[in-house]
Amino acid sequence: MKILVPVKRVVDYNVKIRVDKETNAVDLNNVKMSINPFDEIAVEEAIRIKEGGKCDEIVVVSLGPEQSKETIRNALAMGADRGIHVKTEHSPEPLLVAKVLAKIIEKESFDLIILGKQSIDDDCNQTGQMLSALLDCSIGTYASKIEIENDSFVVTREIDGGLQTIKLAKPAVLTTDLRLNEPRYASLPNIMKAKQKTIDEVDPADLQIEMQPKVVTKKVEEPPARIGGGKVDSIEDLVDKLKNVSGVI
Amino acid sequence: MSILVLAEHNNEILKEATKKAITAASKIGDPVHVLVAGTDCANAANDAASTEGVEKVLHAENSQYKNMLSEPISELLIDLMSEYDYLVSAATTNGKNILPRVAAKLDVSQISEIISVINGKTFQRPIYAGNAIATVESSTDKNVITIRTTAFETAKESKSTAEISSIGIEKNPGLSEFIEEKVSGGERPELTSAGTIVSGGRGMQSGDNFKLLESVADKLGAAVGASRAAVDAGFVPNEYQVGQTGKVVAPELYIAVGISGAIQHLAGMKDSKVIVAINKDDEAPIFEVADYGLVADLFDAVPDLDKELEKIQK
Ligand SMILES: Cc1cc2nc3c(=O)[nH]c(=O)nc-3n(C[C@H](O)[C@H](O)[C@H](O)COP(=O)(O)OP(=O)(O)OC[C@H]3O[C@@H](n4cnc5c(N)ncnc54)[C@H](O)[C@@H]3O)c2cc1C
Ligand SMILES: Nc1ncnc2c1ncn2[C@@H]1O[C@H](COP(=O)(O)O)[C@@H](O)[C@H]1O
Numbered sequence: 176m177k178i179l180v181p182v183k184r185v186v187d188y189n190v191k192i193r194v195d196k197e198t199n200a201v202d203l204n205n206v207k208m209s210i211n212p213f214d215e216i217a218v219e220e221a222i223r224i225k226e227g228g229k230c231d232e233i234v235v236v237s238l239g240p241e242q243s244k245e246t247i248r249n250a251l252a253m254g255a256d257r258g259i260h261v262k263t264e265h266s267p268e269p270l271l272v273a274k275v276l277a278k279i280i281e282k283e284s285f286d287l288i289i290l291g292k293q294s295i296d297d298d299c300n301q302t303g304q305m306l307s308a309l310l311d312c313s314i315g316t317y318a319s320k321i322e323i324e325n326d327s328f329v330v331t332r333e334i335d336g337g338l339q340t341i342k343l344a345k346p347a348v349l350t351t352d353l354r355l356n357e358p359r360y361a362s363l364p365n366i367m368k369a370k371q372k373t374i375d376e377v378d379p380a381d382l383q384i385e386m387q388p389k390v391v392t393k394k395v396e397e398p399p400a401r402i403g404g405g406k407v408d409s410i411e412d413l414v415d416k417l418k419n420v421s422g423v424i
Numbered sequence: 425m426s427i428l429v430l431a432e433h434n435n436e437i438l439k440e441a442t443k444k445a446i447t448a449a450s451k452i453g454d455p456v457h458v459l460v461a462g463t464d465c466a467n468a469a470n471d472a473a474s475t476e477g478v479e480k481v482l483h484a485e486n487s488q489y490k491n492m493l494s495e496p497i498s499e500l501l502i503d504l505m506s507e508y509d510y511l512v513s514a515a516t517t518n519g520k521n522i523l524p525r526v527a528a529k530l531d532v533s534q535i536s537e538i539i540s541v542i543n544g545k546t547f548q549r550p551i552y553a554g555n556a557i558a559t560v561e562s563s564t565d566k567n568v569i570t571i572r573t574t575a576f577e578t579a580k581e582s583k584s585t586a587e588i589s590s591i592g593i594e595k596n597p598g599l600s601e602f603i604e605e606k607v608s609g610g611e612r613p614e615l616t617s618a619g620t621i622v623s624g625g626r627g628m629q630s631g632d633n634f635k636l637l638e639s640v641a642d643k644l645g646a647a648v649g650a651s652r653a654a655v656d657a658g659f660v661p662n663e664y665q666v667g668q669t670g671k672v673v674a675p676e677l678y679i680a681v682g683i684s685g686a687i688q689h690l691a692g693m694k695d696s697k698v699i700v701a702i703n704k705d706d707e708a709p710i711f712e713v714a715d716y717g718l719v720a721d722l723f724d725a726v727p728d729l730d731k732e733l734e735k736i737q738k
Contacts, residue, residue: 191687192552201556269524270533293669298551299536304494304524313599314494316521319662329603333662334517335616335671340603341493353652353669354662389533393559398550401694403713410728413700413716418736421698421715423620423677424644 176230176323178221179285180255181276182214182237183266184246185296199394201296210246213291215253216351219358220321221289222254229323232256234285238275239266244374251369252361258374266294268388273305278382280310285346287328292317292350303350313343317352425453425544428482428504430513430522431460432492433468438475440617441514446477446579448571449512451541455479459504461489461497469588476582484591491602492518498525499595505530505566515570515672516616527568534568535560539575553668553691573616574674574695608661612638615666618647620677623666623693626653627682627703627722634659636726637681643733649673649693651683667692682722685710702726 186192187207195202210218221233235250236259237243247258261275280288293300307314315321315330319338322329328343333352343349361369379386407413417424427449432439442458449456456477460469461484469483482504488496501522505511511526513519515537527534538547539557546561547569615621622641624634634648641648649671650664666673668691678696683689685701685708693699694713701714702725711717718725 186552188688192555194556201552268533270528270531273528295668296552298553298668299534300520301524301527301534301536304521305528305534307494308498308525308528311597314521314525315600316494317517332517334605335663336605336607336609337661337663338606339491340605342601342603344599352662354656389564390535390560390562393546393561395551395556395558398554398557401713403699403715404711404717405715406711406717406719408718410718410725410732413718414729414732414736416716417677417698417700421677423698424733424736 176286177284178224178230178233179276179280179288180214180217180221180233180235180250181272181288181290181302182218182235182246182250183211183291183294184208184237184239184243185211185294188212188295194395194397201395208242210249211291211294213293213351213353215358216353216355217289217291218250218253218255219356220351223356224323225254234259236261236276236279238263238272240264247374248369249361251372252366253359254365257372259377260374261377261379263379263386267386268390269299269301269305270389271384271386272302273309274384275379275382276306277309278384279377287346288348290348290350292352303348307348310346310348313347315341315343315347315349318349319352319354321349321355425510426508427452427454427456427510427512428508429456429458430501430511430519431458431468431472432514432516432518433460433462433465433471435462435465436467437471438468439514439516440578441516441573443475443579444573444576445512445514445571446475447576448538448541449510450477450579452510452512452544457482457508459484459501461486461500463487463490473586473588474582476580478582478586480586481588482591483588484593486594488596491605492522493600493602494522494525495597495599496595497522498529499597500593501526502529503593503595509566511568513570514573519570523568523570530566530568532564532566532568533562534570535562536570537572538569539572553687554694555687572672574672608663612641613645613647615647615649615664615671615673618673619675620644620646621649621666621673621675622646622679622681623649623651623683624654624659624681625651625683626657628654628659631659636730639730640679640726640733643730643737644677651689680710680714681726683710684708685713
């Protein structure tokens with residue numbers, strides 16, 4: 176079995192971003208970047224499947240600028256086998272990412288594609304679902320457990336009401352939820368080894384995809400600030416304020 | 425500008441989230457039609473038909489729509505979308521699961537979790553866990569949109585009843601199979617529609633201690649929520665999680681107990697009307713968004729709160 180894991184380079188989850196009022200965009204200067212946390216979980220899951228003897232090769236792919244190679248190296252250091260870097264100025268919109276991924280999958284087939292459920296920068300939560308449509312294959316979003324059977328996957332999904340278990344035909348696209356696993360840290364020897372692993376470069380122009388976005392961002396603003404910081408001294412004080420000032424109880 | 429809304433229901437009535445999606449759809453344009461798909465869901469179709477803003481209900485009865493599996497529902501929606509300009513749904517796990525699959529088949533982008541409609545092509549949506557608001561513009565004729573339920577009102581009951589038309593498209597791609605669902609449910613109101621929410625974090629120390637919160641919640645008619653740390657530690661099930669990657673809520677009153685206030689948690693609750701924080705660390709970031717912060721040990725404060733509420737109930 177071959178597994179493809181798309182990984183995105185995003186602002187680190189610990190960073191509180193700022194909006195630059197002059198450029199009407201999020202200020203990304205000197206901001207720490209990392210692999211999207213959900214994608215790290217996807218890489219970890221693929222590695223565990225391989226360690227369980229059910230996968231022969233894990234390929235990671237990232238669309239983005241030159242620095243996306245670091246994100247790929249990251250995944251290779253965790254234990255993925257090979258990387259593909261699709262060089263774009265910045266990460267394109269989900270539909271375009273899905274189209275590029277579909278082309279790559281057309282060239283070399285994969286039995287399982289594991290993506291993150293959402294990128295923590297654009298919060299789109301779309302790419303995996305779109306990819307499954309383009310491939311006409313099954314989709315299992317928000318996975319918190321993946322079991323592999325001969326020609327299918329049994330997936331437990333986190334849904335609004337609780338947990339749902341479904342069985343998906345192979346090949347399948349899955350997206351990860353937070354509780355699927357806890358990603359490992361790359362060990363120093365593995366970081367060294369990862370430097371020897373191949374990262375192929377792909378020019379999106381060679382894929383014959385119209386890379387024009389269909390939705391454009393006109394401006395980015397800070398949300399209205401919430402004025403908090405109020406304190407109460409005691410529970411009596413709290414209950415009194417909730418009842419008589421705010422009128423919410 | 426015809427709009428199709430994908431409904432979620434429990435066979436009897438529409439989910440409140442869908443009624444909010446209907447409000448958002450009405451802001452985009454008209455006519456607004458609603459698809460109610462499932463088995464034995466005629467009552468839900470009736471509920472949709474008597475919701476303000478709805479001009480027509482499409483009622484699709486078929487066993488393959490029962491569990492809202494993505495592949496068969498998407499197939500149905502793709503067929504229907506030849507007649508519509510917009511597809512709208514609430515950004516629930518079902519909406520988020522199904523709509524992008526339809527969008528890709530229509531070769532359009534999806535606009536996720538809009539919080540406002542500026543015009544038929546321009547929308548606002550939060551990005552970076554709500555730390556920025558993007559205004560985005562679509563260039564395609566057809567559009568697929570999910571809505572953040574906290575940003576729209578619930579559509580009211582209408583005096584007239586819309587036409588219900590039964591549709592029978594049967595195309596099962598047969599790619600997925602439902603096995604089971606574990607829904608905790610219970611007596612308490614649902615998180616996303618509750619007027620009051622009492623949430624606990626890692627500071628609760630155990631699932632057992634959540635009983636303290638449940639007692640308070642019962643007195644307030646509140647739902648119980650949690651931080652990711654509390655869910656990860658196994659104190660409560662996953663569907664309790666509030667935040668960037670859990671549920672986004674905006675109740676009248678949100679009480680955060682033993683929750684530090686990480687960016688990802690704030691993303692899910694900072695639009696609540698009144699926020700109360702109980703935390704023993706006076707520097708916890710949750711206090712920055714709280715209207716009423718109480719620096720105290722929760723194991724003293726929560727039982728006290730419980731007693732105080734009991735007093736005013738009498
Ligand atoms: C990709 C990603 C997505 C995430 N999504 C979410 C999400 O959707 N929702 C979410 O909540 N988190 C999310 N997180 C996790 C988030 O970053 C925090 O780790 C989490 O919110 C912390 O939970 P907490 O506040 O309960 O725990 P902690 O940060 O450990 O805080 C516990 C608090 O309890 C207080 N406390 C302890 N004992 C007591 C006591 N006896 N009395 C009073 N106070 C006490 C402490 O002072 C502390 O402030 C996400 C993280 C990542 C990386
Ligand atoms: N530029 C990218 N390169 C590689 N994978 C991506 C990229 N953008 C999105 N993805 C994948 O798609 C998932 C969902 O992203 P999104 O739909 O943007 O929320 C991410 O978790 C990644 O697995």
